Amino acid sequence: MLSQDELQQGVVGAKDIPGWMTETVAGRGGDGVEVAPRILDVSKWPRTSPAxxxxxxxxTSLGSGYQYFAVVEQKVSPVSGDGPITEMALTSYRPAEAPKVIADLRTSIRTCSDFSQPRGGYEYTHPQVLADPKVGDEAIAYRLTQVVPSVDSNGDPDxxxxxxxxxxxxxxxxxxxxVSFYTMTPPGGHGTTDVPVDVVKSQIAKLDQMPQHS
Incomplete structure (x- = not known):
């Protein structure tokens, strides 16, 4: 299980992913900026319905139902400024629980059709499993549609x-x-936008070089 410092050493920066730049959200990201991470008690997070x-x-928050012990989160975007932002996180779990994160996602995609986030969050629907990426010890890819209410110029439902x-x-x-990634197609955009494969592969390759990545 990697420590906070080890995760921070293993996260990609601009030198690892040419053509991309990073912006730290939590921990010390690839740009060298440090934002104190908050290690929250996941047992106290609100429950989703249906379970x-x-x-x-x-x-959707790059988390899971299992307690994590270190985290680095950052945004990745094209240097050109032409393209969507990818959110990504490296999260350290107990060795026995990390595989359960992937297994639970596989089950959830099969058994969940749509849900509303607790406490007035967004609605999501149409989970669709995609071909497994050939990277890391195991990986899953999928699509999920966020349903955004129509609002007026004041931000009120119209x-x-x-x-x-x-x-x-x-x-x-x-x-x-x-290591989790997501990207979204902006409202009104056409088609779908994918997480950049080169960023995923570069991140996993760098993490695999860590002396204690198991």
């Missing part, structure tokens, strides 16, 4: 047709570390 959808719901926002997730296990 079968909870793993998918937790992953009764119009909701807008579907497609998300693409890639979640990889490397030892006891879960």
């Amino acid at each position: 079968a959808c909870q793993p998918l719901d937790r992953m 009764g119009g047709q909701p807008v579907d926002v497609p998300f693409h997730f890639v979640v990889v296990r490397s030892g006891a570390t879960i």
Whole structure:
């Protein structure tokens, strides 16, 4: 199980992913900026209904139902500025529990059709499993659609047709570390936007070089 410092050494920066830049959200990301991470007690997080959808719901925040012990989160975007932002996180779990994060996502995709996030969060629907990425010890990729209510210029619901926002997730296990990514197609955009494969492969390759990545 990697420590906070080890995760921070193993996260990619601009030198590892040419053509991309990073922005730290939590921990010390690839840009060298440090933002104190908050290690929250996941047992106190609100429960999703239906329960079968909870793993998918937790992953919308790059988390899971298992307690984590270290985390680095950052945004990755093209240097050119032409393209969507990818959110990514490296999260350290107990070795016996990290595989359960992937297994629970697989089950959730099969058994969950749609859900509303607790406490007035977004609605999500149409989980769709994709071909497993060939990276890390195991990995899963899937799509999930966020349903955004139509609002007026003041941000208040206006009764119009909701807008579907497609998300693409890639979640990889490397030892006891879960590396998760998602990107979204902006509202009104066309087609779908995918997590960049080169960023995923570069991140897992760097993590695998860590002396204790199991």
